[in-house]
Amino acid sequence: xxxxxxxxxxxxxxxxxxxxxxxxxxxxxxxxxxxxxxxxxxxxxxxxxxxxxxxxxxxxxxxxxxxxxxxxxxxxxxxxxxxxxxxxxxxxxxxxxxxxxxxxxxxxxxxxxxxxxxxxxxxxxxxxxxxxxxxxxxxxxxxxxxxxxxxxxxxxxxxxxxxxxxxxxxxxxxxxxxxxxxxxxxxxxxxxxxxxxxxxxxxxxxxxxxxxxxxxxxxxxxxxxxxxxxxxxxxxxxxxxxxxxxxxxxxxxxxxxxxxxxxxxxxxxxxxxxxxxxxxxxxxxxxxxxxxxxxxxxxxxxxxxxxxxxxxxxxxxxxxxxxxxxxxxxxxxxxxxxxxxxxxxxxxxxxxxxxxxxxxxxxxxxxxxxxxxxxxxxxxxxxxxxxxxxxxxxxxxxxxxxxxxxxxxxxxxxxxxxxxxxxxxxxxxxxxxxxxxxxxxxxxxxxxxxxxxxxxxxxxxxxxxxxxxxxxxxxxxxxxxxxxxxxxxxxxxxxxxxxxxxxxxxxxxxxxxxxxxxxxxxxxxxxxxxxxxxxxxxxxxxxxxxxxxxxxxxxxxxxxxxxxxxxxxxxxxxxxxxxxxxxxxxxxxxxxxxxxxxxxxxxxxxxxxxxxxxxxxxxxxxxxxxxxxxxx
Numbered sequence: 001x002x003x004x005x006x007x008x009x010x011x012x013x014x015x016x017x018x019x020x021x022x023x024x025x026x027x028x029x030x031x032x033x034x035x036x037x038x039x040x041x042x043x044x045x046x047x048x049x050x051x052x053x054x055x056x057x058x059x060x061x062x063x064x065x066x067x068x069x070x071x072x073x074x075x076x077x078x079x080x081x082x083x084x085x086x087x088x089x090x091x092x093x094x095x096x097x098x099x100x101x102x103x104x105x106x107x108x109x110x111x112x113x114x115x116x117x118x119x120x121x122x123x124x125x126x127x128x129x130x131x132x133x134x135x136x137x138x139x140x141x142x143x144x145x146x147x148x149x150x151x152x153x154x155x156x157x158x159x160x161x162x163x164x165x166x167x168x169x170x171x172x173x174x175x176x177x178x179x180x181x182x183x184x185x186x187x188x189x190x191x192x193x194x195x196x197x198x199x200x201x202x203x204x205x206x207x208x209x210x211x212x213x214x215x216x217x218x219x220x221x222x223x224x225x226x227x228x229x230x231x232x233x234x235x236x237x238x239x240x241x242x243x244x245x246x247x248x249x250x251x252x253x254x255x256x257x258x259x260x261x262x263x264x265x266x267x268x269x270x271x272x273x274x275x276x277x278x279x280x281x282x283x284x285x286x287x288x289x290x291x292x293x294x295x296x297x298x299x300x301x302x303x304x305x306x307x308x309x310x311x312x313x314x315x316x317x318x319x320x321x322x323x324x325x326x327x328x329x330x331x332x333x334x335x336x337x338x339x340x341x342x343x344x345x346x347x348x349x350x351x352x353x354x355x356x357x358x359x360x361x362x363x364x365x366x367x368x369x370x371x372x373x374x375x376x377x378x379x380x381x382x383x384x385x386x387x388x389x390x391x392x393x394x395x396x397x398x399x400x401x402x403x404x405x406x407x408x409x410x411x412x413x414x415x416x417x418x419x420x421x422x423x424x425x426x427x428x429x430x431x432x433x434x435x436x437x438x439x440x441x442x443x444x445x446x447x448x449x450x451x452x453x454x455x456x457x458x459x460x461x462x463x464x465x466x467x468x469x470x471x472x473x474x475x476x477x478x479x480x481x482x483x484x485x486x487x488x489x490x491x492x493x494x495x496x497x498x499x500x501x502x503x504x505x506x507x508x509x510x511x512x513x514x515x516x517x518x519x520x521x522x523x524x525x526x527x528x529x530x531x532x533x534x535x536x537x538x539x540x541x542x543x544x545x546x547x548x549x550x551x552x553x554x555x556x557x558x559x560x561x562x563x564x565x566x567x568x569x570x571x572x573x574x575x576x577x578x579x580x581x582x583x584x585x586x587x588x589x590x591x592x593x594x595x596x597x598x599x600x601x602x603x604x605x606x607x608x609x610x611x612x613x614x615x616x617x618x619x620x621x622x623x624x625x626x627x628x629x630x631x632x
Contacts, residue, residue: 012064022069040061055184093111115161121170234256257281298332302332309383330347493575499560534560560590591610
């Protein structure tokens, strides 16, 4: 009797099934995976295409492609979301309508299917990045595509057209790099009223919104150990969980303390938030309606969700608190969340301004704003607490505290956009939430980008000069070589203005100069013009990167005036007319500068300028600061 050989299962198929299991365990995709998922081979999808979606909801996956389980989870979720976000819907795809002689709209035309597919891929990948699901097959668009346009597929589509994007470059899709992953765009889906007069709808989008809302509601399980669940504060928090999903997961994660003695202990007039400990304090002795308490608690939740406790970047804590209060209250009024109590910090003139911009306005009249009250009272911000060992850090969820807040807020935003549309959430709030999902850029990376933008690369020229015998085994044969002309080097320089006043930390000066010298050397900059300044300007002349890094002797150490140094550089005949300028300072300088060329500032953490900068501001060591256009 012969031996029975058990057929060995395809390793690619094993990985694919593990990826499907990962999705099945997800709160949202565990239900959506039940769509028509078909495992096919290369004959139906092509040799290099991992997965694709279809307008009818069918997801095709190629069992012959080798991916990790996380990559398969990402690819399948990506395809599912094309249907859930309505990317096949006729009222979503771009283009314009033909109009007949009677002025009625007819068929929609002028619509680049390939670029629309790429725009939808970018939008979906940004969503998956925000919720940290799976692993991208290629590269993520986050940090590459401007995040300001990634909230809307139409904006991304318009951007691709403006940038003359290669329509066969599908690097953000989950098909092959040169093919689309959306099948059926030739006939976008049209939803009309049926014979009973009921409007048809995208069932995929409806199911997605339902299960997303359900996953947010499930967040209430996280607070099973919170005491006094029947308290008045918990009743208000439950309203957010059940009715206002934007803040639902945040509300579910917080402990609500409405003990009057605790409020007296911390001198809390109305409310305050300790984001590090995950506690909202409310003083219920304050006579307010339930609608007013909803406004107050939403205010405190948003302080934590938008990471205001970590974003002050050295600013005055109380004035920063005041600035963020104005922003939050303006958004809550726009969203009609509860009823704004009397005496709250609210000014319609500050609408559409960021907290950083409002702060810059406040410091011009500090005496007035120091008298303003937060919900905690006068002189004490309602943003409380500091990180201590053992404090709430979200470890039970497997993420850091700040990451948990970002994920919870991002997930709530997606549900609100799916349920009510983009017009319900203020654009400024959407932009901040999107920005929080993007990792902060270290200051030295920004400095590198500044050099790339302003110090052009060397141009090499062919030379047929007779080569040295030491350079070739065939010295009789002249060969072309590349040389760099003096003209190239003369135009490739920059100015460095160094604040050497007594308020400057010598260590910060050294770190900034070291980075500047390093990037200058990496870009073959022969020399830079260095100016030291305090009360007067001292011209050190041109210095090589090595001299800047190791041999600069700081002089001065008096008061600070930057303008004389700027004027000196701009008047110097042997400094290029378009040469950019780097200014290293702590910000304790005059209230106005006239700079007629490209420039940037390098400030130590906590430093700020006394005016609104026209050039870029790079903060030393911003690893703990959300600095994607949100910080100073």
